[in-house]
Amino acid sequence: MKELFPRKQVMGFVFSLVLTIVALSVYFLNMSFAVGMTVLLVTAFIQAGLQLIVFMHAGESEDKGSIYINIFYGVIVALLTVFGTLLAMIWGY
Amino acid sequence: MDFFDRFAIPHPSPVIYAAMVAITLTVIAIVAGITYTKKWGYLWREWLTTVDHKRIGMMYLVSALLMLFRGGADAIMMRAQTALPENTLLDSQHYNEIFTTHGVVMIIFMAMAFIMALMNFVVPLQIGARDVAFPRLNALSFWLYFWGAMLFNISFVIGGSPDAGWTSYFPLAGNEFSQSVGTNYYMIAIQIAGLGTLITGINFIVTILKMRAPGMTLMKMPMFTWSALITNLIIAFAFPVLTVALAMGTMDRLFGTNFFTTTNGGMDMLWANLFWVWGHPEVYILILPAFGIYSEIIPTFARRNLYGYKSMVASIVLISVLSFVVWVHHFFTMGQGAMVNSIFSITTMAIAIPTGIKIFNWLFTLWKGKITITVPMLYSIGFIPIFTIGGVTGVMLGMSAADYQYHNTMFLVAHFHLVIIPGVVFAMLAGLTYWWPKMFGFMLNERIGKWAFWFISIGTCVAFFPMFISGLDGQARRMYTYSEATGFGIWNMLSFAGALMLAAGFVLIVYNIYYSTRYASRDISSDPWDARSLEWATHTPVPDYNFAITPQVDSSEAFWDSKKNGHTLYKGKYKEIHMPSNSGVPFIMSAIFFVFGFAMVFSIWILAIVALLGIFACLIHRSFEQDHGYHIPVEEIKETEETLGGAKQ
Numbered sequence: 001m002k003e004l005f006p007r008k009q010v011m012g013f014v015f016s017l018v019l020t021i022v023a024l025s026v027y028f029l030n031m032s033f034a035v036g037m038t039v040l041l042v043t044a045f046i047q048a049g050l051q052l053i054v055f056m057h058a059g060e061s062e063d064k065g066s067i068y069i070n071i072f073y074g075v076i077v078a079l080l081t082v083f084g085t086l087l088a089m090i091w092g093y
Numbered sequence: 094m095d096f097f098d099r100f101a102i103p104h105p106s107p108v109i110y111a112a113m114v115a116i117t118l119t120v121i122a123i124v125a126g127i128t129y130t131k132k133w134g135y136l137w138r139e140w141l142t143t144v145d146h147k148r149i150g151m152m153y154l155v156s157a158l159l160m161l162f163r164g165g166a167d168a169i170m171m172r173a174q175t176a177l178p179e180n181t182l183l184d185s186q187h188y189n190e191i192f193t194t195h196g197v198v199m200i201i202f203m204a205m206a207f208i209m210a211l212m213n214f215v216v217p218l219q220i221g222a223r224d225v226a227f228p229r230l231n232a233l234s235f236w237l238y239f240w241g242a243m244l245f246n247i248s249f250v251i252g253g254s255p256d257a258g259w260t261s262y263f264p265l266a267g268n269e270f271s272q273s274v275g276t277n278y279y280m281i282a283i284q285i286a287g288l289g290t291l292i293t294g295i296n297f298i299v300t301i302l303k304m305r306a307p308g309m310t311l312m313k314m315p316m317f318t319w320s321a322l323i324t325n326l327i328i329a330f331a332f333p334v335l336t337v338a339l340a341m342g343t344m345d346r347l348f349g350t351n352f353f354t355t356t357n358g359g360m361d362m363l364w365a366n367l368f369w370v371w372g373h374p375e376v377y378i379l380i381l382p383a384f385g386i387y388s389e390i391i392p393t394f395a396r397r398n399l400y401g402y403k404s405m406v407a408s409i410v411l412i413s414v415l416s417f418v419v420w421v422h423h424f425f426t427m428g429q430g431a432m433v434n435s436i437f438s439i440t441t442m443a444i445a446i447p448t449g450i451k452i453f454n455w456l457f458t459l460w461k462g463k464i465t466i467t468v469p470m471l472y473s474i475g476f477i478p479i480f481t482i483g484g485v486t487g488v489m490l491g492m493s494a495a496d497y498q499y500h501n502t503m504f505l506v507a508h509f510h511l512v513i514i515p516g517v518v519f520a521m522l523a524g525l526t527y528w529w530p531k532m533f534g535f536m537l538n539e540r541i542g543k544w545a546f547w548f549i550s551i552g553t554c555v556a557f558f559p560m561f562i563s564g565l566d567g568q569a570r571r572m573y574t575y576s577e578a579t580g581f582g583i584w585n586m587l588s589f590a591g592a593l594m595l596a597a598g599f600v601l602i603v604y605n606i607y608y609s610t611r612y613a614s615r616d617i618s619s620d621p622w623d624a625r626s627l628e629w630a631t632h633t634p635v636p637d638y639n640f641a642i643t644p645q646v647d648s649s650e651a652f653w654d655s656k657k658n659g660h661t662l663y664k665g666k667y668k669e670i671h672m673p674s675n676s677g678v679p680f681i682m683s684a685i686f687f688v689f690g691f692a693m694v695f696s697i698w699i700l701a702i703v704a705l706l707g708i709f710a711c712l713i714h715r716s717f718e719q720d721h722g723y724h725i726p727v728e729e730i731k732e733t734e735e736t737l738g739g740a741k742q
Contacts (some may be wrong), residue, residue: 076414089366089438
């Protein structure tokens with residue numbers, strides 16, 4: 001029975017629930033804008049990674065190399081766009 | 094009649110009424126022609142419902158050529174208006190509408206469609222695949238593009254053209270300054286076509302990563318396939334930004350939100366920012382496939398393998414990353430600080446490095462090659478010097494301090510036309526001529542093709558070099574007229590002459606297609622250019638299933654090896670082939686998208702809701718549809734292979 005039990009998926013599911021609760025706490029607890037945003041960003045990124053690896057099976061097939069490269073490329077593009085926009089429109093303006 | 098008043102044109106002229114009549118007559122003629130020759134069934138079965146990547150490629154090609162003429166007609170009108178000082182051929186409003194249309198049509202509906210045409214036709218053949226990964230999505234991509242383009246193109250006869258420039262900057266593009274529905278057309282038509290492009294991007298990434306012939310590792314892919322892979326990656330990451338920006342712009346215009354307004358917390362400059370976050374990668378979406386095409390053509394006609402394959406790959410990958418970090422150079426003068434401008438100046442100039450590597454690689458491929466001057470090769474050789482001039486002036490514009498002088502002048506117009514025309518248009522014409530025999534089974538006439546090349550290349554230089562001078566003298570772009578005292582007259586007259594030469598060149602290309610269709614020999618081999626990559630390893634015309642037996646690959650020039658070095662491409666026996674079946678849903682769904690877009694443009698909410706329900710109905714239909722495609726039996730493959738030129742074994 002032990003090898004049939006989807007241990008990784010159940011753990012992942014519990015962990016994603018925990019992450020959701022932590023993110024929700026930003027709304028219910030009284031914290032500063034900066035702390036709240038930090039909590040949201042951190043939990044969001046961990047959550048996205050968790051979903052991709054545990055539930056969407058990134059890294060379980062032969063082409064995990066190209067899958068991870070694509071993900072990293074996407075993350076880099078997203079970060080560059082967001083921080084570049086902040087730089088051009090707010091910080092450096 | 095109040096209801097119909099909204100469809101009237103806010104700023105009519107006799108030319109537009111003439112265009113209306115012409116469009117109506119053309120549509121009637123086409124419908125009557127098809128009915129008279131009883132071709133409706135054929136059209137529906139063979140083209141409108143097809144999911145074959147080759148046919149979709151051809152439909153993209155025809156649409157791109159049509160859009161080239163639409164955009165070209167706009168260009169001629171603009172050059173004619175500015176050829177003389179104080180000219181009154183067009184008034185300022187018409188001029189605004191025409192340069193907006195010219196930009197949008199040429200970039201989004203001509204250049205994009207042209208690269209999609211060649212990618213669709215060539216990439217699956219080059220990697221030895223039967224079709225793309227998602228054939229039906231591919232059909233959806235094309236029809237979304239097609240109906241998006243149609244929606245944009247009816248704007249000038251129904252409700253008025255967009256007139257805020259192809260960049261459609263807010264607040265000019267907002268309701269306050271652009272009151273006609275023109276800019277709604279811009280926002281919604283590009284959105285629909287853009288969805289199609291995004292779908293293509295994902296489709297081709299999967300196709301290239303998953304469906305390559307056995308033995309073709311990433312570093313053994315032909316260079317055009319490499320450039321297509323990177324192009325589609327850029328599409329997948331850049332187009333969502335456009336989708337979001339257009340959605341925000343649409344909501345500002347239709348629903349009174351305040352994303353890009355100047356009041357209520359809106360930020361008009363954010364539009365320019367988001368537009369160029371998409372817009373700069375878009376430039377590389379256009380140019381990388383062109384680089385890929387040259388990398389196919391130059392080795393073929395220099396009779397040498399491509400110099401520096403690995404550095405070619407590395408430089409396209411580097412360009413793709415850099416393309417995402419340079420967008421601010423489009424608005425150096427918008428008021429950012431010196432630090433921001435310096436950062437983006439440096440990244441901009443850095444792009445010249447990988448591009449320079451590619452230029453030298455092509456030159457080294459030509460070096461000591463046995464060069465045959467054919468039409469595709471002429472375009473490739475003509476591209477190098479003209480593109481380099483365009484590129485070097487780009488580095489000048491990239492220096493942010495100096496850019497305050499050049500910004501928004503004709504100097505900029507000269508720069509980007511001198512990169513886009515040799516970069517994209519030459520490449521597309523070269524690719525068209527090069528792959529034409531594979532598509533249609535005969536070659537385009539070389540003599541007429543060479544005349545067209547000289548008209549187009551000299552025309553490009555004559556049309557755009559004078560703009561460097563008038564731009565440095567201070568002629569702003571998008572200015573519909575100027576006084577004689579400015580001294581711009583002579584340069585603009587020269588430009589007009591160049592534009593006419595360009596027009597003559599394009600007419601020659603059409604004449605060439607007509608002439609060759611009529612007179613060219615059909616008795617050509619499936620490899621008329623003695624080329625190197627897999628698309629030439631199958632028959633002409635290419636059978637539905639592309640390759641009867643999946644080819645085996647062990648280098649980036651597998652076909653060349655099979656001709657010269659005793660490599661065996663086809664091992665094994667014929668097996669039953671599984672093919673996707675045709676479907677009318679992509680066409681119907683995209684047509685409903687057109688209705689939806691039209692309703693949104695004119696805020697006819699009930700029609701919009703009905704159309705939206707129709708779109709959802711198509712999606713639901715697809716979810717429950719059982720369609721496993723069909724199988725081609727071995728006997729039929731044998732028969733086809735024998736009719737097409739003997740079984741290969």
